[in-house]
Amino acid sequence: HPSIAEPIKAQQLHGYSSRELSVDSQGLLNEDLQQLPWPQIRLATLLLAHNETGVIQNPLPLAEDCESHQIPLHLDAVQAVGKIEVNFHALRATSLSFAPHKFRGPRGIGGLLIRKEARLTPLLHGGHQEHDRRPGTESVPLIAGMARALELWHQNREVRMSRLKTLRDQFEQLLMQAIGEITIIGATSPRLPNTSTIAFHGLDGEALLVALDLAGIACSQGSTCASGSSEPAPILIAMGIPADRQLSAIRFSLGHQQTTADIEMAAARITRIVKQLRTATQP
Template sequence: MNTKNVYADNNATTMVAPEVKETMEPFFTNLYGNPSSMHVFGGQVKKFVDRAREQIAALIHADPAEIVFTSCGTESDNAAIRGILAAHPEKKHIITSRVEHPAVKNVFQFLEKNGYRLTELSVDRLGRIDLDELREKLDNDTALVSIMWANNETGVVFPMQEIAELVKSKGAVFHTDAVQAAGKVSIDMNTTPVDLLSLSGHKLHAPKGIGILYIRKGTHFVPFIMGGHQEGGRRAGTENVPYIVGLGKACELALDHLEENKSHIKVLRDKLEKELLQKAVDASVNGDPENRLPNTTNISFKYIEGESILMLLSEAGIAASSGSACTSGSLEPSHVLRAMGVPFTRVHGSVRFSLSRYNTDEEVSYIIENMLAIEKTLREISPFGRDELHAEQ
C-alpha cells in the first residue's frame, strides 16, 4: 500500500471533524445523564441538547422547536413520509422524482404496492426536473410531494423555492431530503416553504448514527417511532446525547464554513473537473453545470468501466464512487444516470468525486495525475479502442 491517502468520497460519508469529536467526549464519561431525568445528572445534560438544537436550527434558519432528532437520514425520510400520510389518510396520491435516494424511492415504491397512486417525475439530460410536469401532476388527492434538495450522485441542486411554493399552492405537504445539501449550500426555512426536511450528521463531519427531521410548526404529523414523550412526542426514544451534541457542533462549523464552499471547495472541484475534461481521451460531466453542489463532480469515461477505475484509484490511495452496475451489488447501473438518459457506454464508466473542506490543491493534482494514468491503462486493455471512439463522434 502507498502512503498517500486522498479521500474524495464525501457524498458517501465524511471525516468526523476533530472539534466535533472533542465536543462529544465528555458525554461518554461524566455527562451521562438522561436529559428527561428530574435530577442534576439529567438537567446538566439537557442544556447541551437544547444548545445543539439551536445550533442545528441556525444552519437552516429554523426554530429550535422544529428540530426532531433521529438516528439517520433514512429514518428522517421514513418518518416524514409515513408521518404525513398517516396524518392525511384520505389522500392517496404521492409524488417524487426518479432520481431520489433509496431512502425515499423505496418507501414510495412500497407505498405504491400498498394502495397509493405514485407519480415519479422524470428528469432531463442534465438531471433537472420539469416544474410544468409537477404542476400538471399535483391534484386534490395529492397528500405528499418529496423531492431531494440536491442529488447525491450528480450534485444537481433542484429549484427548491419554486418547487416548495408550487406544492404549497396546491395544498399538498412538501418534504425534501436535504442530506446532501446541508452544509454545502445555504438553506433558509424562513424563506423557503418546505414543510419537512431531512438532514444527516455523517455527511457534514458529524458521526454516523444521528440525523434530524425538521417539521414546520403547524404540520400535522403522526410519529413514526412511538413510545416516550421525547422530542415533543414526535420521536420517542432516549436522546442519543453524545451524537446530538456532536451534530450541533458540526452544524455550527458548517455554518461558519459555508462561504468556504465557494472560495475553496468549488475552486478545487472546478480545477479537478476542468483538467480531467481537457486531458482525458473521452470524458464528460453528468449533471446540470449551472445548478450543482460546489463539491461534486460526476464524470463519465466512455468505454472504460467504473469498478476497475475505483480499484486502481484505491491502489493509489484515492477514494471515490461509481455508478457502474458492477459496484452496486445488483446488476443495475445508477438509476440516476439512467433516468437522465446517459448512455450505458458512459454510465458504466462514471466516477463521482466529492470533496470537502479538508481536501487540498495538492490532493486534487494527485487525483488528476492518477486518474489520467488509469484511463490510459484501462483503455489499453479495453476492446473498444480509439476506432470506436472516433466512429461515434
C-alpha cells in the same frame, strides 16, 4: 435516494401509488407541474441536492404549487446541509431532513425540521418524547455533537464553499485537458461544490474503479447506499445519459482537507490509468 424511494415503495402495499417527476439532461426538474393530478396527490418529496450528481434543485416552483393545493412537501437535504447554505423558511417546504455525518458530525442521529402547523403521526409508540412524535430517551451527546458540527461548518462557510468549488473545477479541467473523452454529469447545472461525477467514454466503470482503488484514489460508482449493485444509477437513466456512459460513470468527492497538490496528483494518476485501460481494450 433509497431512504426516500424505499418507504414510498412500502406504501404501495397499503394501496398508494407513486409517480416520479422527469428531469432534463442536466438533472434538473423538467415536469409540467400544472399537468399533475393534484386532487389525487397526498405528498410530494424532492431531493434538494443529488447524492450522485451533486445537482441542486430549485424547489420553489414545486413548493408554490404544493402550497396552493395544500399538499405537504418534504425536502431531503441530507447532501445539501453542510455543503451549501440552506434556509428552511425560504425554501417553503413542510419538512426538511438532514444528517450530521455529512458535515463531520456524529453518526446515529438525524434532524427533521417541520413547520409548526404540520401534524405528524408517530411511526413508533411507547413514549412522549419529542412532542409525541418519536418515543425513546434522546441521546444528549449526539444532539450536542450535531449542533456543534453545524456551528463549526457555518464558520467561514463562504470561504470553504468557494475553495471546494475551485478545487472541483480545477480537477475537472485537468481531466478534460489530459483525457478529453469524458462527460461531466450535470456540468451546466448548479452543483454541490465537492461533488463531481464523470463518465469515462469507452471504459467499464467497475474495472476503472478497481484500478483507481489500487492506485490510492478513493471514489465510487454511484451511491454508497446502493453499493454492491451493478446496475447504472437511476438518475443517469432518467437524465438520458447513453448506456455506455452510465456504466463508466465514477463519482469523486472532495473534502476540506484536500489541497491543490492533492488534486493535481489525483488527476495525474487517473489520467495514467484511463490511458492504460483504453490502450489495453483497443482491438
